[in-house]
Amino acid sequence: GGERGFVLMTGKPNPGAGEEIKDPREMKVRVARSFDRTDIPVPATRISMGITGRVLESGRPLLSVDAGRDERFSAMASVEELRLRSVICFPIQLDGRTEGVLYLDNRMQRGAFREDDLELAELLAGQAAMAIKNARLVSELRERNQRLLQSSEQIQSLNEQLGRKVRDRDSELAVVRAELGRERGRYDYESIVGASDEMKRVFSELDRIIATELPVMIHGESGTGKELIARAIHYNGPRRDKPFVVENCAALPDALLESELFGHVRGAFTGADRAKKGLLEQASGGTLFLDEIGDMSTEMQKKLLRVLQDGEVRPLGSNQVTKVDVRLLAASHEDLEHMVKAGKFREDLFYRVNVLALRLPPLRERREDIPLLAGALLARAAREASRPAPHLTHDVLAALAAYDWPGNVRELENEMRRVLLLAEDSVRIEHLTQALLTRGEASRKAATQLMPLVVGDLRSAVESFERTAIDEALRRAGGNKSRAAKELGISRFALQRKLEKYGLGNGAGTLDLEGPHAAPLEAGAPAEALESDEGE
Template identity: 45%
Template sequence: LEVQCSRNLDQEFVKKSKFKISSSIVQQVLESNQPVLTNDAQNDNRFTGIFSVQGLKLRSVLCVPLRDEEKSIGVLYLDNRFERGVFNRYHLRLIQAFADQAAIALRIAWLLEEAKKREEDLKKSQETIMELNKKLQKELEKQKLRYASAIRKASSPPTKKRPKLKHDYSSIITQSPKMYEIFKVLDKVCNSNVPVLIQGESGTGKELIARALHFNSKRKKKEFVSENCGAIPQTLMESEFFGYEKGAFTGADRRKLGLFEVANGGTLFLDEISEMDPDMQTKLLRVLQEGEIRRVGGKETIKVDVRIISACNKDLAEEVKKNHFREDLFYRLNVITIQLPPLRERKEDIPLLVDYFLTKNAKKMGKPKKSVSQEAMDILLDYDWPGNVRELENEIERACALSKDMITPDILSPTLLSGERVRDEGSKTYQGTLKEILQKEMEEVERRVILQTLERCKWVKSKAAEALGISRPTLDMKMEKYEIHRSV
């Protein structure tokens, strides 16, 4: 029996307190997990012949268990040796409630102490873990050599030549079969005047395809005019496309030709066509139907011969369904549709594009061409490139600015190094039973929520636990389970 804390009525420590309580009553409460209340222990039949009760001349005694689930982990003991009936049922309920709270506090303290001990054990095993990591690293290097061999094959120039094509598409860096199929379509429509709609994610090279169409056509000696519809204010769109006469509005001190007149005989490339104002969509439809325009402030109609190539990073058919785009204009523009694949679907092009951007950067900076380590190339090949070719070009330009002679993994952006991917949820594959899949998904969500809450609370665990609606020990256990550590 061990007394952790003792006080008398004057709030003073009781010396040798182990010998000043009834160990028999304490033992009874510990074993039964039930409280003991007596108004006169000297005359209570339950304690007849018990030396500690008789020897201490106990009168009023109240002893309640500190309960942890179904067992007692200690007791709260009160006695009075001078008066009978000091404690009653009210005091029993009050002290038991206090004891229950005290037991919870003790449990939390023990959990914290256990967590601290585990942390110390983890620190002691660090050397062992590091040694195991070295062995694992050697094994990974062996695997990486095999992987590098496969990457080099993918990085080498294609053994199969481009298919025989009528026109030159050398300005488009690719060895992708998907792009070769697009070139075959371009061969068929280059010299026709039919409108072409190019669809694809941002950064996939829609303007490059439009330029290839123009400069491989009979219109190549005329102007290729490119305009982003989303960059023109609605109030200026009509005058930008059709031009204006002198005096048409305040500030119009001279005649200005619009994009249609500038592109007359050539090609007008309308990027982000889905962003065009509805009123302007109506006027564009009229131009496509009639083949003529009228300048703002003018009366004369002007015949124009312009091939329209439009582009959009949205599904234009869906925009029509949502009433965001005119259906009749859509059918006028959508005579030939070209769907460009994202870079993640043509990863065989990444080594070629990297080499092209390295050469381009070297010429621009007037410095020797830099190289890319195999490890860095592996990372570039593994990343999904949500920004497509444009994002890859920006990454190479950034890496060239930060590196000396060779681009290594430590030079690459944190997004690439952390292995983050941008994928459609629909493309995610699952393995295992439904219960296993749901469990894994729930754990991923729980880990992410805990980490975000800790960061929001500046890693103050008590605040994070309160925000999450869980106890501090529970938070500690979950942090250990998910290996959540604050980065230094």
Template identity: 40%
Template structure:
């Protein structure tokens, strides 16, 4: 609904409030649908335009009288779309109220108060003065308040009604504009979010964008796919994306880790077995190929299969048939194979450890997943995604990473790739407890200690070349290690090296040592 706190800051509304005060000696205030007063009239430091309301609000029960009027009118405003002239707690003192409605729903009201009609007699004013004194106002204050209260002529009252309705309309217009902008921002955010992800994969780096593009191209294909990548790079996520964007998306997707079984167990797991085929085979069992018929089977770590298993897999790929363990008749199957490995299958082929014919069968389309250290731009995006995911799961308010924590995580090479990063973020959310800011002290020791110990001064310096080359290598090492040590604070490092900051910046640019420049 309406953000009432911002209403008083709007130029148009403050201008209208000034006009009402200057020309009609009245106050304008507004409340939400529950009758909560959002203007500053309850503040002791508020500068009143109406002397009557000032005296009222300074009296012992003035706030209560105003609250009573508001409560009565809010209830009435909810069921009308018209401006209303109402009777206040004080006899003959009136106000104007106009409902604020958003999409037909009552959101609050605008009030203009106090005044008396031009028809009010001297006797009416005396009655008002007596009521004020009875409610605790001093006779002198009551007399001045009644003397200064605005006497509203019919034409003036029409102006006031128009101005009050105009204020309400401005509030609704402002709310609609803000809502529209927020919707646009949300839509843009979603659009950007979709740009940086494909199915459940996330990344904005050029390498990941190239992979998304490749997956789009093969989405309608039935060809076999081989995914290469280190552990933790998300090979199964790619396999799922391939399946769920393919014509087989409504059929089964099954995954099996080939390295988790010995040859006999993997045979039974993939192809099934018949009753009595081996000890413990008390009934027929369907294999994963039969279960995934019509769908996709993901063979993870296919490089760990034996040569005899590779022959059986080749038969399925070539002929679409397989033989369950202990069976005498082959079965027909229609399954798309997506395989993955973290090994170099070409080297294995050269050593005779992987069949060349199977390699070319599964490697019709190749997807090479880069390690996280080669997609540095994706680390902040992934950190934010995992942070929101873990905070939502834990029912906690969204946390943020401290600058030093972020820098430490950006410097770390993440040998365990995305899986290691996700586990580290989960650990940070747990250790941070109720703290909103996640500091570097909660990081795992391996990340905190990474790059902390400086290398010996001359390690890596070529002492056989020219003196100029050796000095340049030493300069690069000193600046690189100094930047890490000083958290890339160039002013601090310049003082340590006893050179000017301008000279240091020139050297950093010359040797390409600024991590921010690299990230860009």
């Protein structure tokens, strides 16, 4: 029954928090249409500012079946001047603030609007509010994209300046390395890359460990660099000029491991055509590093314990013992204390090898070291391949830092050797393995959930945004429609219609004002009579 329709909105595109529009003169007519869809000229002079002002002030809808005889408008000259008959006016609310009104009238017919039309007008106002909000978000996103495009030239210029400064980086890095070396401690840890808090802790503990000759147990996951730490302990310690011998206990069966550690005489077993010194004897005066000692059998543990207690070793097949003096360093990725409780590792041997303990952090606990490590490992691989090292781009470094690296530094080293074969001047994101690319894709999906991108036509983008916004609001409100509607800045009735439209939630529920106790509104009565308790 409407003859004309108007949408009035504030002149400010994004009003500040808490601002409320009370004066209709601060608003502009954004849409003005006749029933035949033609534009209305000079629209600001064709509506009653008194009626719109009352709706803005109260924040409530207003319905009049005969405005000329309605006592509420007796003091409004605009009603008489415009010869208004039927009028319906609704506030447009965004995020709890009234930022506009929807105004419909009919100058020729009394009773053109009924109480039922209030629900339709409220729905239209809610849709207008959501569309305006979405349009602002889309506009803001486009403005941000435009600013990013405009800044690309500036970034390129800055990159050129940075390139000129890179020529001086070698001398600057030499100074930084010297300072870092002093910060790390008294000893030379140049072969160990790391400047994170976790690695500073490791360096600090190494300073105390190196000066002693006590056994050290190095705990850490596979690939964390336990052998590298063992070498740092030996080559910085008092036995640096003596042998450093390494054996992986998990790599050999018991029979071979016993022969390797204790040695054998000629004829001790089939194939023993000559005598051989064991690793314990070879390391005498120096350091023996036993990696993965937790994989040693209990029988071998007992024999090793005897050597550590007596300081003597008897080669296989011999009746003679040889005095040995070794500093024992051991490592394991297993929890030896737990293995002792489970009866898988001898308690007496545990206390022999675990006099001093050092824990190495996994790479995921020192992510800030990943760019340094990646650059150092890539440079080393390039030197071994006799070729220049490619440049690691920012997005590649970000992907490397986001990955958890279950294989730790060893896995990172393999990744750098792989990308060296694929890359030329610079390493790009597509050069990385699928595991890293999958992690990056998951991060991008998470980002799109926070800020939806406009794909396809604007109507589809708005519908997609509305679905997501409503679903998230209902989730945060625990399914309470009244709280969700308040958060969305729309009425509960409008939310119910959108639930039915998009098939969200139960969708078929009814509003309080639609219940059996809802009383009809008398013609000409204030629209406040439609208000009801919307509590769930």
